[in-house]
Amino acid sequence: xxxVGKINVERGIFLAPMEDISDVSFRLVCKELGADxxxxxxxxxxxxVRQSEKTHNKLxxxxxxxxxxxxxxxxxxxxxxxAAKIAEEQQPDLIDINAGCWIKNICNNGAGAGLLKxxxxxxxxxKNVVDAVSLPVTVKTRIGWDAFSLHxxxxxxxxxxxxxxxxxxxxxxxxxxxxxxxxxxxxPRIKDVVKIPIVLNGGVMTAEDVLRAFKETNADAxxxxxxxxxxxxxxxxxxxxxxxxxxxxxxSNEKKIRTCLRHLELALKVKGENRAVIEHxxxxxxxxxxxxxxxxxxNTLMTxxxxxxxxxxxxxxxxxxxxxxxxxxx
Numbered sequence: 525x526x527x528v529g530k531i532n533v534e535r536g537i538f539l540a541p542m543e544d545i546s547d548v549s550f551r552l553v554c555k556e557l558g559a560d561x562x563x564x565x566x567x568x569x570x571x572x573v574r575q576s577e578k579t580h581n582k583l584x585x586x587x588x589x590x591x592x593x594x595x596x597x598x599x600x601x602x603x604x605x606x607a608a609k610i611a612e613e614q615q616p617d618l619i620d621i622n623a624g625c626w627i628k629n630i631c632n633n634g635a636g637a638g639l640l641k642x643x644x645x646x647x648x649x650x651k652n653v654v655d656a657v658s659l660p661v662t663v664k665t666r667i668g669w670d671a672f673s674l675h676x677x678x679x680x681x682x683x684x685x686x687x688x689x690x691x692x693x694x695x696x697x698x699x700x701x702x703x704x705x706x707x708x709x710x711x712p713r714i715k716d717v718v719k720i721p722i723v724l725n726g727g728v729m730t731a732e733d734v735l736r737a738f739k740e741t742n743a744d745a746x747x748x749x750x751x752x753x754x755x756x757x758x759x760x761x762x763x764x765x766x767x768x769x770x771x772x773x774x775x776s777n778e779k780k781i782r783t784c785l786r787h788l789e790l791a792l793k794v795k796g797e798n799r800a801v802i803e804h805x806x807x808x809x810x811x812x813x814x815x816x817x818x819x820x821x822x823n824t825l826m827t828x829x830x831x832x833x834x835x836x837x838x839x840x841x842x843x844x845x846x847x848x849x850x851x852x853x854x
Contacts, residue, residue, distance in 0.1 A: 525721065525744055526560075526561075526690065526721045526723065526744045526745040527721065528617075528618055528660045528662065528689045528690045528721065529617055529618055529659065529660040529689070530591070530617060531561060531591045531617055531618070533560045533561065533745065535738055535745070535746075535766055536560040536561060536723075536744070536745035536746070537558065537559060537560055537734060537745070537746055537747075537748065537759050537762050537763065538559065538560060538561040538562070538563070538692075538723065538745055538746070538747040538748065539551060539554045539555075539559045539561070539562040539563060539747070539748060539752055539759075540563060540664075540725060540747045540748060540749035540752075541563035541564055541565060541566050541593075541595040541620065541622070541664070542565065542749055542750075542753075543565050543566060544565065544803075544806075545565070545753060545806075546562070546563060546564060546565050547564075547565060547582075547791070547794070547795075548584060548585065548586060548589065548790070548794055549787055549788075549790035549791035549793075549794060549795075549800075550756070550787065551563075551564075551589045551592065552586075552588060552589055552790050553756045553783065553786060553787045553790065554752060554756045554759055555588070555589050556786075557756050557757050557759045557760045557783075558759035558760045558762070558763045559752075559756075559759045560591075560745070561591050561592070561593065561617075561745075562589055562591075562592050562593075563592065563593045563594070563595050563620060564582055564583065564585065564592065564593070564594045564595055564616075565582045565595075566582075566595040566596065566597050566622045566625065567579050567580075567582040567583060567594065567595065567596050567597070567607065567611070568596075568597060568598065568607075569596050569597065569598030569600075569603040569604045569606070569607035570598060570600075570603050572596070572603075572606065572607040572610045572611070573603050573606040573607060573610070580610070583610070583611055583614045584614070584794070585614055585615075585616055590617060591617035591618075592616050592617055593616055593617060593618040593619065593620045593662065594611040594614060594616040594618075594619055594620065595619075595620040595621070595622050595664065596608060596611055596619065596620070596621060596622065597621070597622035597625060597630065597635045597636055598635050599633055599634030599635040599638065599639065599649075601648070601649050601652050604621070604649055604652070604653055605652050605653055605656045608653045608656055608657050608661075609656060609657060611657075612657045612658070612659050616659065617659075617660075618659060618660040618661070618662055618689070618690075619653070619657060619659050619660070619661050619662070620661075620662045620663065620664055620692075621649075621650055621653060621661065621662070621663045621664070622635070622636050622664055623636065623637065623639045623640065623646060623650075623663050623664065623665040623666075623679075624636060624637050624664050624665040624666045624692075624694050624698075625637055626666070626698045626699075626700075626701045626702075631698060637665070637666050637669065637698035638698075639665075640665065640666065640668060640669045640673070640675065640679065640698065641669055641673075643675055643678055643679050643682055644682070646679065646682070646683075647682040647683065647685070647686055650663060650683055650686055650688060651686035651687070654686055654687040654688065655687075660689040660690075661687065661688055661689065662688060662689055662690040662691065662692065663683055663688050663690075663691055663692070664691075664692040664693075664694070664725070664747075665679060665691065665692070665693060665694070666693065666694045666695075666696060666697055666698055667693060667694075667695055667696065667697055667707065667710050668697045668698070669697060669698045669699065670697050670698065670699040671697060671699070673697075674697070676693060676710060676714060677713065677714060677717050680693075680714050680717060680718045680722075681717055681718060684718045684719070684720050688720065689720060689721075690720050690721040690722070690723060690744075691714070691718070691720060691721075691722055691723070692722075692723035692724075692725050692747055693710065693711065693714060693722060693723070693724065693725060693726075694706070694725040694726040695707050695708050695710050695711065695724065695725070695726040695727065696726050696727075702750070705727065706726035706727035708724060708726075708727070708737065708740055708741050709741075711724050711741035711742070711743050712741055712742060715742065715743075715744075721744035721745065722743055722744055723743060723744060723745040723746065723747050724737050724741055724743035724745070724746050724747065725746075725747040725748075725749065728746055728747070728748045728749075728751050729750065729751040730751065730758065731758055731761035731762040731764070731765050731771065732765065733751070734746050734748070734758075734762035734765070734766070735762070735765050735766060738766070746762075753807070753810050754807050754808075754809060754810010754811045754813065755810050755813075756783065756787075757773070757775060757779070757783065760773050761773065761775075777815055777842060777845045777846070778842060778846075780811050780812065780815070781811070781838050781839070781841070781842045783811065784807065784808070784811035784812075784838065785834070785835055785838060787804070787807065787811075788800060788801070788804045788831060788834060789831070791803065791804060792831060797829075797830055797831055798829055798830075800831075801828065801829050801830060801831060801834060802829065804834075805825065805826055808821075808822045808825055809822065812841075815841075815845055816844075816845060817844075821837060821838070821841045824837055825837055825838075
């Protein structure tokens with residue numbers, strides 16, 4: 525059971541905070557398809573306190589996506605406290621601290637997974653944030669910096685002691701990044717030493733993975749990151765399997781195309797047409813995966829800058845897929 529603040533979800537399935545991915549349009553699509561809790565892109569604490577417009581825009585949330593968490597990252601206490609207060613002004617359902625990002629330019633500056641090098645300092649930083657805001661504070665982290673410093677049990681206890689209300693654990697080390705198999709066996713071990721909800725993250729790429737994660741680890745919730753990119757129906761499929769033992773919503777080519785267009789429509793409202801169309805390009809590979817001649821239409825989509833053209837290209841492509849399927853069936 526994930527019970528944090530006003531959030532009370534059993535076997536919850538969450539959308540992870542992802543840079544340049546988890547904007548409000550993608551969060552809404554995932555919410556419409558069953559995500560229980562969604563998180564913003566991670567926001568740089570220094571950028572927030574310096575009043576960077578680009579960074580502050582990452583905090584924009586709307587009621588339709590609730591419950592929603594805002595994630596912040598940084599290595600210094602004062603900016604993190606200031607950033608948490610700024611985030612609180614947006615009235616999210618929780619504030620999450622990033623102690624797990626493995627990207628070098630973040631963790632080598634002591635932020636993200638870099639905080640795992642000094643569990644005592646991480647505890648001090650988090651305590652200051654917890655004490656500075658009235659909203660629930662959670663943390664997302666990894667099992668350790670590398671195979672020789674698997675300090676997650678110590679970290680979990682330290683964070684619980686200073687008031688963290690839930691912990692998301694990516695079951696790889698920082699040195700692994702996204703490579704290798706995540707070690708989910710850490711989740712029950714962590715649950716043995718703390719009472720706060722523990723959310724499993726890492727290696728969840730299919731709806732079947734979600735079911736396996738709950739069965740093998742008894743996690744309080746499962747967080748999906750890369751598995752949702754271009755594949756937001758993973759939440760719907762996972763809910764079907766958890767609740768009914770099978771997928772009830774067939775994934776057709778039409779559903780892929782309609783979801784892709786719905787995602788872009790939502791992006792238009794917050795980004796404007798030109799920017800939305802350009803930034804949407806990174807999602808086409810996922811949305812069109814498995815469709816005949818997808819690479820051809822992707823290349824065409826890279827040359828257009830307006831919604832009408834995208835819609836026309838995709839609907840024409842869908843018609844061509846249906847003709848191929850009909851001919852094959854006959």
